[in-house]
Amino acid sequence: MAARSALEETELAEIHRFAVQLAKDAGQMLLAAVELRAGKTVREGHVEKESAVDLVTQTDEDVEAFIRSSIQAKYPSHAFCGEESYSKGGSKMYLIPPTGPAWCVDPLDGTVNFIHLCPFYCVSIAFTWNGEPMIGAINAPFLRQLFTACRGQGAWLNETISLPLDRSPIPPLPESAPKGCIFSCEWGKDRRDVPNGNLHRKVNSFMNMAAELGGRDGKGGHVHGVRSLGSATLDLAYCAMGSFDIWWEGGCWEWDVAAGICLLKEAGGLVTSANPPNDPSTAPVLDAHLGSRLYLALRPAGDSATETGRQTQERTVREVWRRVQQLDYNRPGVQ
């Protein structure tokens, strides 16, 4: 297939079925690893929670090895980018090929949650074609939530419920957005207490989104709620469900978001850059680059009496951009 320039629909459907089965099987591996830890008895000494980190790394690697070998057996010509194999290379270059077929896989997103037996972890499998996510399969086995999507075909929860959650018509975003919205965000791993560092920029942005209208020198957004799950993949999936209205985050990687972006777009959502442009009120709302590490996602939105769904999304993007600060997560090869 790698030699062909176009991807046929029947082929895409077959790859979709294969990806969904992979996500189911990998999800079972994650669940089994948790059950093993939860139920295990230790004859002497004590299980220090910190030591679970090693176990988790082993699970990460086992699940990625399973997914990679399954893909290589069925589609030997496809490129493969997985979190664990990527991390072993020293480069931080963006490696999804701009042409042809590739897979972008996070065997375990929400690792901290997994370590703590907290339900918000999942496997994330994306198939890309010419650099674009075409198929997404996300399985959160403890939550019993399987999210799947195929370009042009739609997005589903547990294979039967259309996203966004079967609503007809899909509600527009609130006229006063971000007021009335659920805002999802993550504290992330950069915890340096540097006055202008990412942690302070993030929390200033969270505060702007949360504070009353008129507060924060006019930047108060008075969102309906602020949520943090600790999984970028699930944040995107919950946007696709319509459960989160807005997700704003910097610092995650392509394997964290590739399947989720496919899911969200198929459900009717929008993903652009977390970092506000120089003129947030007029700059075009461009699709986020998969490797940009900076994402602002909006849930699917229906038309209102005065705007199209896309217009309500773009209006909300600009209102978020007006309230958030630039984050610094640059990498070589991606602007």
Next chain:
Amino acid sequence: MAARSALEETELAEIHRFAVQLAKDAGQMLLAAVELRAGKTVREGHVEKESAVDLVTQTDEDVEAFIRSSIQAKYPSHAFCGEESYSKGGSKMYLIPPTGPAWCVDPLDGTVNFIHLCPFYCVSIAFTWNGEPMIGAINAPFLRQLFTACRGQGAWLNETISLPLDRSPIPPLPESAPKGCIFSCEWGKDRRDVPNGNLHRKVNSFMNMAAELGGRDGKGGHVHGVRSLGSATLDLAYCAMGSFDIWWEGGCWEWDVAAGICLLKEAGGLVTSANPPNDPSTAPVLDAHLGSRLYLALRPAGDSATETGRQTQERTVREVWRRVQQLDYNRPGVQ
């Protein structure tokens, strides 16, 4: 029964079965209300998301009316305190009677989530005796998570999995806690941008917990992750599972926490005041007052080589107290 001074074990077991069935039935009502909204078609005009607030209030009231009438039919002498009926009274007094049997019910915790079709909502039913929560039944139907507990009997997920998640032995809290912990917190409803108001005090406290060790003038706690679900009840349930290590919150009410406190204590957790005493390093770690609106919860913790589980919890309480600010959620009749 109200006339008796002691509660017999057989009676408690019967009330437990009744409470669990109530939580199951009420959970089905919540799920049906969501499915009705998710699947409904509107012939003309548009479904404004904001208007869903009315629907939710109706669901709140319907579920509470069902629970209240069920209890009154079976236990006519028991006192009843539910969020909806309480809110209709003008008083903010604490109404759980100090003697005899009573029920403390939130028909729908996580209302904002429910409005947004976000999975983190639940019904919370507690039975108290002489002011103490004896039975808790919490049902999060979209998550398919039913949490139940009975004083002296234990705590369970979906009636079969013992909390904290069947682990044997239960791990102690990390030696360097709060480092290594999952910290759960909520942004809440008080969004006033007042320099020394609750929003700023909360976010300063969150920042202290999140920032690197040595940062924030020595208050950096470098927690492993910061989570916000938007439901106090589920925060407590997730502590009881062992998924969250620490939950710190002010502003919620007794119906938000009564069942969760019963659950967490039965699992082996601890609940004390969110507000640090004058001397956090030596003050006794007292049980939180059910009506205090200020809660700091610690997950169940096993013994380490050098400390009992209770000692690791108390040590962690003091480390949290050292990093958080006083919150102001006073009410008449409760210190």
